[in-house]
Amino acid sequence: RKEVEQDPGPFNVPEGATVAFNCTYSNSASQSFFWYRQDCRKEPKLLMSVYSSGNEDGRFTAQLNRASQYISLLIRDSKLSDSATYLCVVTRGDTGRRALTFGSGTRLQVQP
Amino acid sequence: SAVISQKPSRDICQRGTSLTIQCQVDSQVTMMFWYRQQPGQSLTLIATANQGSEATYESGFVIDKFPISRPNLTFSTLTVSNMSPEDSSIYLCSVAGRAKDTQYFGPGTRLTVL
Numbered sequence: 001r002k003e004v005e006q007d008p009g010p011f012n013v014p015e016g017a018t019v020a021f022n023c024t025y026s027n028s029a030s031q032s033f034f035w036y037r038q039d040c041r042k043e044p045k046l047l048m049s050v051y052s053s054g055n056e057d058g059r060f061t062a063q064l065n066r067a068s069q070y071i072s073l074l075i076r077d078s079k080l081s082d083s084a085t086y087l088c089v090v091t092r093g094d095t096g097r098r099a100l101t102f103g104s105g106t107r108l109q110v111q112p
Numbered sequence: 113s114a115v116i117s118q119k120p121s122r123d124i125c126q127r128g129t130s131l132t133i134q135c136q137v138d139s140q141v142t143m144m145f146w147y148r149q150q151p152g153q154s155l156t157l158i159a160t161a162n163q164g165s166e167a168t169y170e171s172g173f174v175i176d177k178f179p180i181s182r183p184n185l186t187f188s189t190l191t192v193s194n195m196s197p198e199d200s201s202i203y204l205c206s207v208a209g210r211a212k213d214t215q216y217f218g219p220g221t222r223l224t225v226l
Contacts, residue, residue, distance in 0.1 A: 032213035043204055043217040044155065046113075087154060091213050098143060098213050099170075102154040 001026055004103035006088050012109045017078045021106045023071040023088030030090040030101075033064050035073050038085045038105065047073075047086070078110045114139050114207050116218035124224045125195055132191045133221045135205035140185035143208040145215060146178070150201045158203075161188050195225045 006023045013019045025033075033050040048055065050062040050071055061074040071088055088103035115138040125131050135144065146158040158178055159167040167180040181189045192199050202222050206215040 034214065043220050046209070046214055046216065049211065049214070098208055098215070099145075099157055099160065100155075100213070100215060102156075104154040 002104070003027060003101045004088050004090055006103040006106045008104060008106060010107040010109050012111060013078055014111055015078055015080060017110075018074065018076045019078055019108060020075075021073045021086055021088075021108075023073075023103055023106075025069050025071070025088075025090045025101075027090065027092065027101070028069065030092065032091045033071055034089040034100075035060075035062055035071075036087040036089055036102075038087055040084075044087055044102075075108075078108075080110050080112060083108055083110045113209060113216045114141060116205065116207060116216065118203075118205060118218040118221050120221060121219065122222040122224075124226060126226055127196055129195055130191055130193045131195065131223060132189050133203055133205075133223075135188045135190070135218055137186045137207055141207040142185065144182065144188045145206045145208075146180060146188070146190045147204045147206065147217075148201045149204065149220070155204065158190070192223065195223075197225045199223065200225045 004025045035047040036044040037047045038044040048057050050064045052064045054063045059076045063072045085105040085107045087105045092099040117136045119134045144161045147155040149155045157170050158173045159169045161167045161180050161182040163182045179191045202220045204217050204220045206217045
């Protein structure tokens, strides 16, 4: 079983749509959780951290359910520029090392 | 966030040779990381490089194959030794961000081994 599992997609949605991505992780010792965005042939960029209380950044809302080991990302009012691969990322749990484990990513294509 | 550069941005190498990739950061950072992203796959951590100590390698990666240097707080190198076509990948360095457990990535080095 992969440590971080994501639906690879692609998710093809029209502009203005709301789209949700989910992710599950296997290591209950993971402490920190993130969504990264990776454009084609570019490096991953931090989109947002994810907290149990839920957090919002503009059109993006992230949620963490520790009991279910489940992370979500909601994108409202999708823009063409949101087209990218979204990577679910968790820390490995070995304190002090800050090692990250990446999911394989969910590809989003927003269409005009 | 820190500005991170990598050299070379890409290279095509022959089997059996070695390539050293450089990572330069515009500010001093304690922790630097090296990742590999194979075609169509996500990132896998190779090793953690802290200044003044030996790099810590992940399972499946060994120092003889991927020697790492960390001579100061703004620079690191990763060498891919005795390359084979299976080493064709993007190699990325990253640094720890200020926010807890965050990391920021360099632009990557795209390596093709023939």
